[in-house]
Amino acid sequence: MFRLQGSKVLAVDLTGDAVKAKNGSMVAYDGQMSFKKLSGGGEGLRGMVTRRLTGEQMTVMEVKGHGTCWFADRAAEINLVTLRGDRLYVESSNFLAADAGLRTGTEFTGLRGASQGNGLFTTTVEGHGQAAVMSDGPAVVLRVSAQYPLTVDPGAYVAHQGNLRQSFQSGVTFRTLMGEGGGEAFQIRFEGDGLVYVQPSERNTIAGDV
Amino acid sequence: MSTVWDPATLPADDNVDAYTFCVELTGSQWFLQKGKMTAYYGTIEFNGIGHGRLDRLVRTSFHSPLHASDWVVAEGSGKMLLADRAFDVNSYDLEEGNLTIRSGNLLAFQPSLALKQSIVPGFLTLIGTGKFVAASNGPVVFMEPPLRVDPQALVGWADCPSPCHHYDHGYMTGLLGGLRALTGLGGASGEEHQFEFVGAGTVLLQSSEALMPEQPTGAAPQQPGVPGGGAPGPQGAGPGTPRLPGQLGDLQRRFGL
Incomplete structure (x- = not known):
């Protein structure tokens, strides 16, 4: 069972079951725990090769035992996500932990990934259970529905879940080249049905100053 | 589970949480610093200022032409989220008032306010009636x-x-x-x-x-009498007479000799 202790520490109560967590993110535990590094994120040989090839590196450990284990990483804010058979897309650098029953994998994101400065691939988490996602500052969860499409700054995007189509918008115009750009030259537009997690801070992206 | 926001539940011109501010645009305009928008619903256009169509707006509410390139005008209808490096953000209302603020702290303001460079270097002054958003550590x-x-x-x-x-x-x-x-x-x-x-x-x-990184406020005109203008006064504000051998100058003054 995942719960937050404060906003920057994740506590997981284990009764013989297991969680996947970012390697080295354990800060304390109570009870009996075993920590095992999962080569390739427990995605098998194929997953391992995919991650190596795509550069979407994620070192994950499996924590198993009885008791409570606490996780934290560089005082980042932690957001809990509940999955009910749907799929969560998250950058591997923002992934903290997930129930061991959830499947993780990699997916091609195309230009969106490139615009975020995170590479062309993203991590997917799928199944029934809970996951924990990190952000710089508490993430705002925004609902996207048919009548309310959402546009997000690539640097502030953290994760999304549900059935969403994303398209890449470029506002680069003649004026950008003249040094009079709108400052928001690249944007991701989400349409469909789902949730988008946006952090109150922007990563440095190639489009950061355009 | 944290709250899920949609355009109907997002506040209008108010804080979503301590770090994110929501601006409601209904055909209106806001000035904002480049790159502080994190997400928006609706149709909003971001235009760099300093070109034809926004000229009049810039003339009436933006008086620091030399750093105009750091600001954009958001225009359209919808709801827009603003945030800055996970710092606290807050909005303030001015009513026929004036407020001087460190340039790095100002995020966005309504065009009913006029933004001017302060005489104090590194600071900006807002004058008039309207709302502005500022970040702080x-x-x-x-x-x-x-x-x-x-x-x-x-x-x-x-x-x-x-x-x-x-x-x-x-x-x-x-x-x-x-x-x-x-x-x-x-x-x-x-x-x-x-x-x-x-x-x-x-x-x-x-x-x-912990200081917020400074934003350039633009150079002041190169005139005598303008602080930070870079030009010495007519009589020469620097050391008046050449230093004599044996004089320590500033050090001498510092040690009270």
Whole structure:
């Protein structure tokens, strides 16, 4: 069972079951725990090769035992996500932990990934259970529905879940080249049905100053 | 599980949480610093200022043409989220008032306010009626003058109390004081220099001494008498007479010789 202790520490109560967590993110535990590094994120040989090839590196450990284990990483804010058979897309650098029953994998994101400065691939988490996602500052969860499409700054995007189509918008115009750009030259537009997690801070992206 | 927001539940011109602010646009315009928009619903256009169509708006509410390239105008209808490096953000209302703020702290403002460069270098002044959004490192506290504040904690001041430097002279002058200030030997507290405010008004302080990165405010005109303008006064504000051999100049003054 995942719960937050404060906003920057994740506590997981284990009764013989297991969680996947970012390697080295354990800060304390109570009870009996075993920590095992999962080569390739427990995605098998194929997953391992995919991650190596795509550069979407994620070192994950499996924590198993009885008791409570606490996780934290560089005082980042932690957001809990509940999955009910749907799929969560998250950058591997923002992934903290997930129930061991959830499947993780990699997916091609195309230009969106490139615009975020995170590479062309993203991590997917799928199944029934809970996951924990990190952000710089508490993430705002925004609902996207048919009548309310959402546009997000690539640097502030953290994760999304549900059935969403994303398209890449470029506002680069003649004026950008003249040094009079709108400052928001690249944007991701989400349409469909789902949730988008946006952090109150922007990563440095190639489009950061355009 | 945190709250899920959609356009109907997002607040209009108010904070979503301590770090994110939501602006509602209904065909209206807002000025914002480049790159502070994190997400928006609706149709909003972001235009760099300084070209044809927005010329009139810039003339009436933007008086710092030299750093206009750091600002954009958001225009359209919808709801827009603003945030800045996970710092605290807050909105403030001015009513026929004036407020001077450190340039790095100002995020966005309504065009009904006029933005001008302050005479104090590195600060901007907002004049008029309207709302603006400012970021700070930790929550902002409001204080009434007379008051002395630490330079790093100062965010801004409203209704014009007179800002000036204050030094703890008893501690700083004399031979020993000079040695202390120069070398730190004998215990400098690091608080010998403050900003002093007197008069009626409000002073805004952030609850930490971590400064926000400065934003360029644009250069002041190169004229005599303009602080930060870079031109010396007509009589030459620099050292008036050439230094004689054996004179220590500034050091001499510092050590009270």
